[in-house]
Amino acid sequence: MIEASALSKRFGARRALREVSLTVHAGELVAIIGPNGAGKTTLLSILAGEARADSGGVSRPPEEIGWVPQQAALYGRLTVAENLRLFARLERCDDVAAAVERMLAQTGLAERAGDRVETLSGGNRQRVNVAIGLLSEPEALLLDEPSTALDPGQRERLWEFLRGRVDGGTAIVYSTHNVQEAERHAHRVLVLADGEAVYTGSPRELEQTVGASGLDFEAAFVEFLRRRGH
Amino acid sequence: MRWLLLKDLQILWRSPLLVALLVIYPIVVAVLIGLALSRGPEKPRVAILNEVPAGGEVISLGGEEVDTSLYSQQLFDAVDPVRVDSREEARELVRDGDVLGALILPSDIPFKLQSALEPATVEVLYNAEDPVKAQLVRDTIKSQVQDANAALTRKFTGVALGYLNLVVSGGSSSFLGRDFAVLGLGPAERILAQARASLPPSSPARGQIQEVLDFARLARENLDLSDELLGSVAEPIRVDARAVEGAGSTALSSFAVALAVTVSLMFVTLLLAAGTLALEREENAFRRLVRGLVSRTALLGEKIGLAAACSLLVALVMLAGLALFVELDWSRAPLWAAAAAAGALSFAAMGAAIGALAREVRVASLLAFMVSLPVAFVALVPSGTVSGAIYDTTRVVSALFPFDPALTALGAALDGSGGMLLPLAHLLVLTLAFGAAARLGLRRFD
Numbered sequence A: 001m002i003e004a005s006a007l008s009k010r011f012g013a014r015r016a017l018r019e020v021s022l023t024v025h026a027g028e029l030v031a032i033i034g035p036n037g038a039g040k041t042t043l044l045s046i047l048a049g050e051a052r053a054d055s056g057g058v059s060r061p062p063e064e065i066g067w068v069p070q071q072a073a074l075y076g077r078l079t080v081a082e083n084l085r086l087f088a089r090l091e092r093c094d095d096v097a098a099a100v101e102r103m104l105a106q107t108g109l110a111e112r113a114g115d116r117v118e119t120l121s122g123g124n125r126q127r128v129n130v131a132i133g134l135l136s137e138p139e140a141l142l143l144d145e146p147s148t149a150l151d152p153g154q155r156e157r158l159w160e161f162l163r164g165r166v167d168g169g170t171a172i173v174y175s176t177h178n179v180q181e182a183e184r185h186a187h188r189v190l191v192l193a194d195g196e197a198v199y200t201g202s203p204r205e206l207e208q209t210v211g212a213s214g215l216d217f218e219a220a221f222v223e224f225l226r227r228r229g230h
Numbered sequence B: 001m002r003w004l005l006l007k008d009l010q011i012l013w014r015s016p017l018l019v020a021l022l023v024i025y026p027i028v029v030a031v032l033i034g035l036a037l038s039r040g041p042e043k044p045r046v047a048i049l050n051e052v053p054a055g056g057e058v059i060s061l062g063g064e065e066v067d068t069s070l071y072s073q074q075l076f077d078a079v080d081p082v083r084v085d086s087r088e089e090a091r092e093l094v095r096d097g098d099v100l101g102a103l104i105l106p107s108d109i110p111f112k113l114q115s116a117l118e119p120a121t122v123e124v125l126y127n128a129e130d131p132v133k134a135q136l137v138r139d140t141i142k143s144q145v146q147d148a149n150a151a152l153t154r155k156f157t158g159v160a161l162g163y164l165n166l167v168v169s170g171g172s173s174s175f176l177g178r179d180f181a182v183l184g185l186g187p188a189e190r191i192l193a194q195a196r197a198s199l200p201p202s203s204p205a206r207g208q209i210q211e212v213l214d215f216a217r218l219a220r221e222n223l224d225l226s227d228e229l230l231g232s233v234a235e236p237i238r239v240d241a242r243a244v245e246g247a248g249s250t251a252l253s254s255f256a257v258a259l260a261v262t263v264s265l266m267f268v269t270l271l272l273a274a275g276t277l278a279l280e281r282e283e284n285a286f287r288r289l290v291r292g293l294v295s296r297t298a299l300l301g302e303k304i305g306l307a308a309a310c311s312l313l314v315a316l317v318m319l320a321g322l323a324l325f326v327e328l329d330w331s332r333a334p335l336w337a338a339a340a341a342a343g344a345l346s347f348a349a350m351g352a353a354i355g356a357l358a359r360e361v362r363v364a365s366l367l368a369f370m371v372s373l374p375v376a377f378v379a380l381v382p383s384g385t386v387s388g389a390i391y392d393t394t395r396v397v398s399a400l401f402p403f404d405p406a407l408t409a410l411g412a413a414l415d416g417s418g419g420m421l422l423p424l425a426h427l428l429v430l431t432l433a434f435g436a437a438a439r440l441g442l443r444r445f446d
């Protein structure tokens, strides 16, 4: 579905990504975890076609990938519906009105449709942000720390929503620094540390790799990084 | 692209402060300039103490009555006169700043003018606290006094010439009420010649008379030339003013209109272009847009087009508003529109370059203001007020920004002074250059 091979990116002397490869299949939910500054955003924005890698390639053109950046990319002065309509038009959706209606219904924002985005709470804004990423019904969806601005209830609804998508065959990659979230929802995790992919596999295997039973996943993760010298 | 344009208009419309600013600012500027132009320069307020007794203004020059109050009236007309009754009062008004200066006409002016033995003197008091105002008072009075001087000198010359004529040709005149006849050099010469002829050839007086005759002829011939000489004394230097630099220089009112419109055009366009572009980044939408939805170049084109179109509209409304105060040649309206459009495009490209540098609307607006003020200032530095090298530098700097060519193009469009093609070409080059700079600036954010 999405294949990224040996992506590298430098910011001056800093190596934000070092030869990171990743394959995501249809109906798969992959979490990218790692401490702040590990390179999660850099990786996702290259996959999304927003940034260019210094070397390496991505198999899918950006137009076929839905993208939900970490910071809501919305026009505050426009209403929820106007934002959706604008991006639906720019994405050249066949039926703009239907796409807007669908996303309003799916994200539960129908009654806020006429409100300006600048008046929304952080959580609702993030829902609009997610909705825009899904307007064109992409087969692959990338989300950068999608749950950060949400309260537990909203978070739960987001995961329900994303699971529904995955069950429908969408490939989803999301980043988080909340390892529990990765353990609970992801089929597979990619652990990034200092721009390096130090682990790919299921959350369960990561725990086994550390080999310390009785540790919860977060503790296992920290232990794993410590042993790798990060 | 059109959806983006629509979106920007919608956002603009929902920024009431900005819209108000864009609408009100040009109207206020237009009205201010219009009022300033239609009122004309104000006359300085000057206290006048006229000590010349009523009826004493008429003097007699060579038998001719001359009313000197005509000249003082001209002087009073050039200022906003405040009549006072004493020197103390005049001095006080000047000191308190109620008037810019005081003019005192001493009672002996007519007498001195008539006797022509020593120059008549008018006294001027002024407050030197404000050098500009002091200069204004001095200049106004000086130029009026010079006019009066020239007129009086012509009169004096006329009188002197009359006397000279009398001496050369002879005739009758009156002095102190008594008529008398003057023989004149010409008749004297004739009489002497006859007297000489009647003398015996051996008489020694013949030679002496011949000498007197020679002198009389020489004097007559030379005095005949003196009317030309005196005529030139009446006006030793004539001012023949002619503008050299600023070929076909734009009339003051057209210049003020062009300046008002260019300044508004600059602020409105720079702010709009820089602001709308920076907004895309401030809202993070830029990243979403450029991944396949809109090309960076198209995005830039949209912002430049939007800003230029809005500010062109503002400029045309302003011109129409100014036309209420200043006479503008409506048949040249297509030229104004062309000049304003070229200027708007150029400013918009410059604004986009500023917007490409800034991530936030506030930073972009601040940058736009900070750049435009010195650009306008530098473009308006007149030659001769700074040293040659600095002036040349200001010319070069001005040429790098659209303000100067936009002002020139608009001035030329308004009153047909000078060609429009050169400034329009200049604006086109700047549009392309700033557009390219903006495009480069956007690439930085890959």
Ligand SMILES: Nc1ncnc2c1ncn2[C@@H]1O[C@H](COP(=O)(O)OP(=O)(O)O)[C@@H](O)[C@H]1O
Binding pocket: A011, A014, A015, A016, A034, A035, A036, A037, A038, A039, A040, A041, A042, A043
């Ligand atoms: N535009 C940029 N310029 C310079 N350095 C950057 C830029 N973006 C990210 N970095 C650096 O690259 C590294 C990875 O950043 P990022 O991908 O944002 O990490 P994460 O999302 O995992 O917190 C960090 O050290 C960050 O400081």
Ligand SMILES: [Mg+2]
Binding pocket: A040, A041, A042, A070, A144, A145
């Ligand atoms: Mg990040």
